[in-house]
């Protein structure tokens with residue numbers, strides 16, 4: 001029997017995890033990863049908060065809830081097996097006022113429904129024992145939330161793929177996938193059609209996922225609308241003011257978690273990310289707007305519906321974009337001793353957030369197969385935590401059984 005051939009588009013943590021999973025489940029298959037950059041994991045997978053989310057927030061029964069919980073286990077084991085640092089520093093979600101208490105309670109209930117271990121609601125006194133400089137009237141403590149470097153994990157997975165006989169083609173931007181009968185051809189931006197044809201293709205192209213999907217015959221929506229998140233590194237001498245991760249109670253009208261204190265696996269302490277529309281899907285320094293990307297969201301009716309419904313949140317986020325001190329002050333509501341801390345801007349992350357035509361942001365992961373081509377159309381946070389579980393799901397449940 002001929003061995004099955006798989007093309008994976010995108011060498012971020014999701015594409016690499018799918019390639020590895022295929023080789024783990026059947027060492028006899030042929031796997032080729034196409035990555036447009038000169039190295040793997042140059043986009044979301046190396047520009048994020050580095051948090052291994054325990055699964056607190058997600059709708060019970062949804063893909064996020066299920067794949068995040070399984071993903072934690074797989075990421076933790078992978079780090080242990082490969083001597084990759086994994087720090088279970090824990091996290092608190094902090095309510096500052098009475099108004100936030102029902103929402104905190106709702107997150108607690110979801111975390112229990114999702115089977116997150118060790119979750120506890122704590123009062124102000126107990127919060128101080130966990131985070132001595134943090135103020136709040138009540139908090140949710142997740143002792144097993146952890147931090148890692150997803151960029152490091154992705155690089156290790158890439159080595160794994162090559163050791164298992166898979167190949168990774170770098171600097172290979174894919175223009176489209178062409179399905180002709182039972183064969184899939186991979187056409188590159190250069191016009192070259194890859195010499196080998198494939199039985200299955202799995203597109204995990206993050207910020208470009210909607211474009212590749214449409215060019216390959218999938219539906220036009222949901223569309224990716226890029227939201228950047230700025231981080232600031234706090235002055236070294238103040239970093240001991242925060243022990244682990246301190247998060248606000250998220251605003252239910254917005255899918256992002258709010259500016260938080262994030263301990264990094266390299267020892268730095270950061271504040272961020274905020275969330276604001278990005279003038280480019282890969283415009284990391286904010287100084288080089290991409291006209292095609294901007295025109296893309298400006299001509300999307302969904303974007304205007306979203307914008308008109310979120311004026312207040314947008315204005316709040318805009319203040320943190322325009323002023324470093326507003327950004328720091330926002331975070332210092334949780335740790336007042338850091339109100340005047342010096343900060344240095346660090347690289348932005350840009351979220352590949354899928355948006356529907358009606359302006360709603362797609363909350364759950366969206367993974368769909370049409371014929372023998374599968375597209376990840378939405379994999380925002382906790383997409384890195386869930387990456388190895390997303391891979392299991394695609395390989396064992398989405399691809400047709402052999």
Ligand SMILES: Cc1cc2nc3c(=O)[nH]c(=O)nc-3n(C[C@H](O)[C@H](O)[C@H](O)COP(=O)(O)OP(=O)(O)OC[C@H]3O[C@@H](n4cnc5c(N)ncnc54)[C@H](O)[C@@H]3O)c2cc1C
Nearest residue numbers: 010012013014036044045048049051174206349383384385
């Ligand atoms: C600010 C921010 C904070 C986050 N924090 C967390 C967190 O703490 N924990 C967590 O679990 N998740 C977090 N996430 C989400 C997480 O980073 C993503 O879910 C995850 O990295 C998605 O991985 P991916 O492989 O799908 O996408 P990406 O990492 O973006 O990879 C996609 C790859 O596809 C390649 N590509 C695109 N188009 C083509 C093409 N046409 N041809 C060839 N290659 C192509 C790109 O170059 C890229 O390498 C965060 C994200 C952001 C932006």
